Amino acid sequence: MIRVAIAGPRGKMGEEAVNMVVAHAEFELVSVLDSKQSGLDLGSVPVYTSIEQLLEETNPQVFIDLTTPELGMKHTTAAIQAGVRPVVGTTGFTQQDLTELEELCEKTQIGCIIAPNFSIGAILMMKFAEQAARYMQDVEIIEMHHDKKLDAPSGTAVKTAELIQNNRPAHQQGHPEEQESIEGARGADLEGIKLHSVRLPGLVAHQQVLFGGEGQLLTLRHDSFTRGSFMPGVALCIKEVMTTTKLIYGLENLID
Ligand SMILES: NC(=O)C1=CN([C@@H]2O[C@H](COP(=O)(O)OP(=O)(O)OC[C@H]3O[C@@H](n4cnc5c(N)ncnc54)[C@H](O)[C@@H]3O)[C@@H](O)[C@H]2O)C=CC1
Numbered sequence: 185m186i187r188v189a190i191a192g193p194r195g196k197m198g199e200e201a202v203n204m205v206v207a208h209a210e211f212e213l214v215s216v217l218d219s220k221q222s223g224l225d226l227g228s229v230p231v232y233t234s235i236e237q238l239l240e241e242t243n244p245q246v247f248i249d250l251t252t253p254e255l256g257m258k259h260t261t262a263a264i265q266a267g268v269r270p271v272v273g274t275t276g277f278t279q280q281d282l283t284e285l286e287e288l289c290e291k292t293q294i295g296c297i298i299a300p301n302f303s304i305g306a307i308l309m310m311k312f313a314e315q316a317a318r319y320m321q322d323v324e325i326i327e328m329h330h331d332k333k334l335d336a337p338s339g340t341a342v343k344t345a346e347l348i349q350n351n352r353p354a355h356q357q358g359h360p361e362e363q364e365s366i367e368g369a370r371g372a373d374l375e376g377i378k379l380h381s382v383r384l385p386g387l388v389a390h391q392q393v394l395f396g397g398e399g400q401l402l403t404l405r406h407d408s409f410t411r412g413s414f415m416p417g418v419a420l421c422i423k424e425v426m427t428t429t430k431l432i433y434g435l436e437n438l439i440d
């Protein structure tokens with residue numbers, strides 16, 4: 185049995201993760217971390233508001249973070265420093281955060297997995313986009329999420345753009361003299377790749393990667409309709425993180 189703690193158990197992802205871990209034959213839920221204790225009844229599973237106390241008193245082997253961009257880095261650092269392996273679904277990590285965590289894992293030899301997207305379909309979309317960029321180098325990403333999402337662009341969109349960059353030399357797209365009459369009209373810009381973020385009630389998590397070429401358009405699209413789509417990936421990461429001593433950024437690194 186792998187002893188698991190979860191941060192963010194009241195949230196949309198956290199609630200789903202609690203149910204998955206409790207139902208899984210190889211995992212034991214030993215504690216949860218939230219901003220308050222009241223109103224959350226998980227039977228004998230204790231609710232903590234201090235990560236330090238949780239790590240010390242309940243001795244988890246894996247710490248799952250599904251909270252907010254501002255808390256993700258703090259929790260992940262604290263877990264590694266306490267010798268506990270983080271599995272992080274929280275998005276909004278900066279390049280500097282990733283570098284710091286890579287160094288911390290190296291120093292402590294404690295493994296950590298940061299997965300901007302846990303769903304297999306989204307990972308395939310990202311891998312296909314990386315491949316397509318070898319042949320079609322003008323690309324824009326449209327990510328669409330529910331209107332409770334805090335970060336933009338999504339972690340998935342950023343990761344997709346990073347993978348595309350492996351095969352696409354940086355260059356500006358669109359007309360060289362184009363101008364925005366309303367700021368932001370052309371979206372965010374990552375080395376010339378445009379990223380557009382849509383936030384609407386009713387949506388869960390969706391993304392289109394559009395590749396344009398002379399007389400043609402290739403569209404790669406993925407939709408998560410429920411948060412159940414992320415749970416097999418979370419379970420995979422809990423098992424994989426037990427055998428790694430470094431930082432793994434992206435589930436595509438665990439799937440051939
Ligand atoms: N990697 C992936 O596949 C996915 C990642 N996400 C990411 O997971 C994160 C959570 O997403 P949702 O569940 O939709 O958000 P949510 O807003 O529903 O849940 C956030 C949770 O964090 C908790 N929280 C707030 N302050 C806290 C504190 N001080 N200590 C501990 N917990 C605290 C809240 O009570 C809540 O339970 C986001 O960063 C989102 O981008 C979401 C879906 C899939």
Ligand SMILES: O=C(O)C1=N[C@H](C(=O)O)C[C@H](O)C1
Pocket residue numbers: 275300301302329330333337338339340341388389390
């Ligand atoms: O906040 C969400 O909901 C999601 N966040 C992740 C992201 O930022 O990419 C993963 C998925 O898109 C759902």
